[in-house]
Amino acid sequence: ARAKMAAAKPTFTDSLSLCLAQLAAAAGEGLSGERDSATNETPLSRALFLLRTRHIKAAGGIERFRARGGLRPLLALLRQAAAAGPAPSQAGPGSAPSSDASAAASDPTPSSDSAPSGGSSAPSQPVRLRKTLDLALSILANCCTEGACRAEVRRLGGILPLVTIFQCVKTDSIQNRTARALGNLAMEPESCGDIHSAGAVPLLVESLTACQDSQCLQSVVRALRNLADSPQHRLALAQQGAVRPLAELLATAPDSSLTSALVRALLELSRGCSRACAEQLSLGGGLGPLVSLASHPKRAVREATILILANLCAQGLVRPALGNAGGVEVLLDELRRRRGPAGASPASQQPLVRAVCLLCREAINRARLRDAGGLELLMGLLRDPRASAWHPRVVAALVGFLYDTGALGRLQALGLVPLLAGQLCGEAGDEDEEGREAASWDFPEERTPERAEAGSFRSLRSWLVSEGYAAGPGEISPDWSPEHCPPPEPVEPVSPTPGPPSLRTPSTQRTPSTLRYIVVGRNPVTSPEEPWGREGPALLLLSRFSQAPDPSGALVTSPALCGLLAYVTGAPGPPNPRALRILARLTCNPACLEAFVRSYGAALLRAWLVLGVAPDDWPAPRARPTRRIQHRELGEMLLQNLSVQAESPFGVGALTHLLLSGSPEDRVACALTLPFICRKPSLWRRLLLDQGGLRVLLTALTRPAPHPLFLFFAADSLSCLQGLVSPTVSPALPPVRPLDLEPPSPCLYKPLLGPAPIPAPDLYFLLDSGLQLPAQRAAAATASPFFRALLCGSFAEAQMDLVPLRGLSPSAAWPILHHLHGCRGCGAALGPVPPPGHPLVGSEAEEALEAAGRFLLPGLEEELEEAVGRIYLGPHGGPESVGEVFRLGRPRLAAYCARWTLGPGQCPRKRALALVGLVEAAGEEAGPLTEALLAVVMGNELGTKVPA
Template structure:
């Protein structure tokens, strides 16, 4: 048709003759609409207004064709906008309500669906009451399959108006659509209807409320019909997404579980390679659904029986997608009270996986802490003191699975006092809480309406959520009370919709876990389930589903809404999920804590990787959760892990990493020291028991040399009784093994050898070896009076004598003084020797400073507490000189040398000089005191290790080790 013919044809729509209008409408549909620009021509000639006006005519034949033409025209956005301006909503709704002819109903529903793609038009249609007409059209009755299909499509499109969803639910629109699942689907038309129904249910279930979920799930037969279709390839993805959406509702999860949805999800995930699992809608929906099913105990049992536990663990272990990992971890946390499931998870390597993830966290977040001075934390010292005063009580409480409240407060004197601790399950405590709450509110309260939620260290009580029916209010799992999600709150997981304009939002919450940092005293949160609330998203949900979709009518060559055999799912948009790392580490530690409470031993808890990772977490993480230390305490005090702890060098690692502060006056170092000493105390208690004594004895006698070496180094740390030390170190040759290790210096034992100096120091402390006194509180007046021994050294006395030294220097002195103070000088100068007649006497192998100090001591008549200007070399030379000339005061000078010069930097040098001087009694005395200093002085582990290294590098390495071990052996053999 040319342009003139088109214009003439369209003008006939204004005719008053129904036959002319009908013929014109048929011609428009057959001729004009078949052209490529037919709709555009109709719109440009303003014929849409005439078509809208025709809707007011009661002629069914005319209405049938008019609705067909308008339906095709309104596939385009411009046409929808134009007919909206002409007020199409009111006459269209009137047609839908008043004319029961099936073809008119079908085309009217199709037109409503096309118009509803415009949000404002959809809102207007709602306001005109279109939903009630669509619900009637969708009902299984005299309407054809095509009519029901168009009605379902229209309802799906109108669901985009979020403010009208409650009205649609009141009219049972969702329920009417869900009922269509129960009808047979054999013909092609029936299968197309099925596609439309499932597509609509996916949209309805997207972030659906409790009311909506109930309309989909309350008829078990409908739900069974939906799940039975999952085997059809072209429907599987949509059904899985629908199930995933429904799973965000707690009551829907129960019904889905009864309908065997758990087994379907597990079956679909079985065989997946989670290392390469793509982030598609279906894969993410399956993971989310499986994790959500773990919230109820009845579904957890189904997951276990269906073989879903290894899948959840595999997702957490292997998946490269952080979102999947977080969901899987939260799912695992729900099995924390399921003993059977925990046992199965442990067989699959639960502890290894948790430790691996905790290790990853430490690698990313861990670093050595900076110094935290006590003045920056005014309460740090007071809190630490309080912690020490209650350490034994806390350790006893730690093993209990009962919950407690621990509140600390100050008394009038400023000291900390602890209030009474209660079990949260205690009937008396619950009664008091209810009474207080009732008194505050001024109204009575029923026992069933009180719910405790854990928020830090406080208890909040809120009314328990309402339930659907008596059949669903049964306490399937105690976690239902805390996991219930309100209908208006968005779910914490992603829900799904087939929409291009409104992609599904990922709703994983970033809110902190209820296992918060403030829960320092309770090993379990005050609730049944460790994940107790559904967190809401930070983003608002976008309104509406603005889908540009073309549809074709099922008959008469009209265009209608059709769907291919394989539904196209909108790919997941890139959404950054706010995963709370603090919450994840809390859940990991909570699971490990639960495992450590198990009666049967778990071997993976006592392996090297587990122990060291927990230590890394405590030492390298800023503000580590205290549960990690409690897990370690339970591990070390369990007899079943005793030997493994020792052989994995855990005791040595604790002492070197926790009990050796890296900063002075640091609050964090003090905390680590407290933890370390607490752990070592627990090991000491086990080793002191009959079991520990027997284990150590057996392995010191029967095990291979590697184990015996490890035990020999570790025993001084954990055994404090002299009787046991004598047995292990002397009778079982533990001391010989330590000496051999230090002498051999084997490369493969380098790490172990680094701990031997501290081990010997711990042994010395147990044997009560005291270090020499090094204080200089009582100094002689010559040290503070400014007098020097060199003063008067060159004075010419009346009975003068010059002492000529090796360097040619002369020192003038008094002969009588020398003879009076030294028998050797007296014999030399007063006897028959030639020196008696000489005015100058040569002294060999004596330095000038040594002679000056010697003369000063002679004039003073004693060795003072301090000799000014004396250095270590001169002091040791002076000691030999005093002994050589038999001058009294060697013992005092030896004490002065020890008191004034014995330090970590000089001890090895002092020992070497004393060894070179031979077996003089005072040299041996100083050498013994240096050994005592090395073993018992309060010096750092690094200094002590350096001293041992220096001693073994001297010309007397074996002599030094002999002295060290001889002293220890004597103490071990002494009766005291």
């Protein structure tokens, strides 16, 4: 009973204060202490045991322990253990027994964390010290899970003792708890740097190969993972050999927990993967296990493994081996899954997109990628507007397939060409440079030791300096290669200097053949004077497509041509010459002629380059870079190339076939294009005039437009054809003087309106408004058969002095009365015509025209029509007035509108806007418009009077 009461009674070490007091006392006396005969353990062991199992684990226990100053004596104990030299260790699995541990092995007492029974002999001194160290390290590791304690431990200098203990004590339990404490401390950036400086990394790496305990290995692996908190620390870990043992352990991991820890550590170490990291992971045989773990049932392991594989792709030296291990298929499948309907966000796809693009740099991986459906996946990325930031990277990756005919054919069938054309003027996107180490491993970089400078290199360096390609010998190292040499600046011509025979060039050519850029991952072979901007990969692929025997199906299309022309005319600086060569190559290829006709390509070239009107500029103009002279010269050159093809025997046959036997759309396109590319009169007269091509074009004006710029093209084509038919005669309206400066003809009707009219009127016309207008019966009867029959015949009006004129307003009747009394050009015809901007249909001008026809006054009709033409189609009129005039439905006015529209001096934009207005005004009645335009183009009505 007394024994039970003694057991239930709390000892003096149960409270936190007494435990801390015992800890402080032990820190002053050392690790040894008197053993309590009742419990067979030292007071220090009892205090540490209670701290670990009761006080630290309680809610807020760690904070109270730190606030009461428990870390200082705890670290003092550990510092004493570290200063004592190699501590005795108990032989355990994977541990090398020390001399002290061998001595302790003779002691039959087992080493257990729990106190042995009272009947056992007391544990030996080394075993008791190991137990004390175990408890102290466990308490410290638990405390370091909180940030305030980590900062306090670092301030008290607790890192170095831990590193020393880890170096000296090789017992698994000690190593486990020490590594755990170091891993917790490494969660603070400052502590992480101190741990690196203390030399803990080599010790942790050594423990990976010496230790066999899974728990200890997990703690070491976690510590290494936390130490990889920055690019500099990751590089330091890789350079100190931390990656290879992790990779080797991955293949022999005894349990899933260790596997998970290894994968997490390798993921952290492979961020921004360095060359050393990739080399060690490959040499450690980690690629195969990683590929296998990509299908691990645990999601966290699976996703971390896939990210490791993606990170490794940044190093060219490991990509072939990664492909051999099956990494290409794994990354493609994962990217395909994430892009599926239930896939992840674009941010999670980014590392996989980057990895797949990097895999395209080696031929062996390109073959695997092509066979695994990677081309379709990359094309899907290019079509996805949400992936626009990655488009430049994807296009640069596709450059790797430049000489893979099968892959190029597949890409063309998938619609790559219009996507490439759209990339020429796109946004910058994700185009960051990968660096030298991401270069293609198909051409490994050869490094020359600095001390080995052969005579040939010295000769080359001397020649480069003398030619001005380098300022001095120090700028060129033996590792120099053309891919690292920037484009040489232009220098003044000098006489060639003796040098290597292969580099001698005439003085007029300053770029030796060896100073050409070489493909390193993305940059193709291109001369240094040729720019390589973000549009370079797309242009290179387009150039490759344009070299096919018949590139018309892919490149001579509206989207492709628009992309090329938008780049050529919209580039902030001089465009890449490759784009100009592509356009020249296409226009010189006979196989492309029909495609240029069908797609309105020739008309597009003329509108965009020669006239300066792009699809985006129509109908509202937009500001663009002004290099009109260069663009016009380029357009004329390209159209001349097409003319050469069109006037060849092959071209004549092709155009004749299109016009006579093609589809209705082809016939219209051919008729519209012929004036641009045919200059031989015999050819265009036969096709357009004799075989009806012109009428086909005119008939199509009022149909649905087959192209957004169709009416612009048609107006320009008709104008060009008019110039071909009548090159020396201008049917345009002659320049007119302002109306107020023209001397009017004398008015013969005005004397009848005064208070004393001479001669006196013998007749009055009564309007519906009640207004009475004086007139002379004889003059009215002489001017018009209508009035002669009305006023001098058998009608009742012949006997009336007040004759009613129905349906006439005063303004419409005014020019009629003037005309009846002999006025010609007195200005009365201008009265009923409203100013420009007002509708003519329903106006008093239309009323006057209708009345002139009703009263059989053709001269007045012509005068009124001339007045309408002068006001609406003169200097103050615009293209919007043309349709308004045409709506009056009078043939003479229709001819005026056609002549105003097709005048050779007319602005192309105004001409097209006028034709749009004419087509809208004509509606379904296309006959009058067709005949008017046909007459103007053919010059059949040049002798008619023009409003002037």
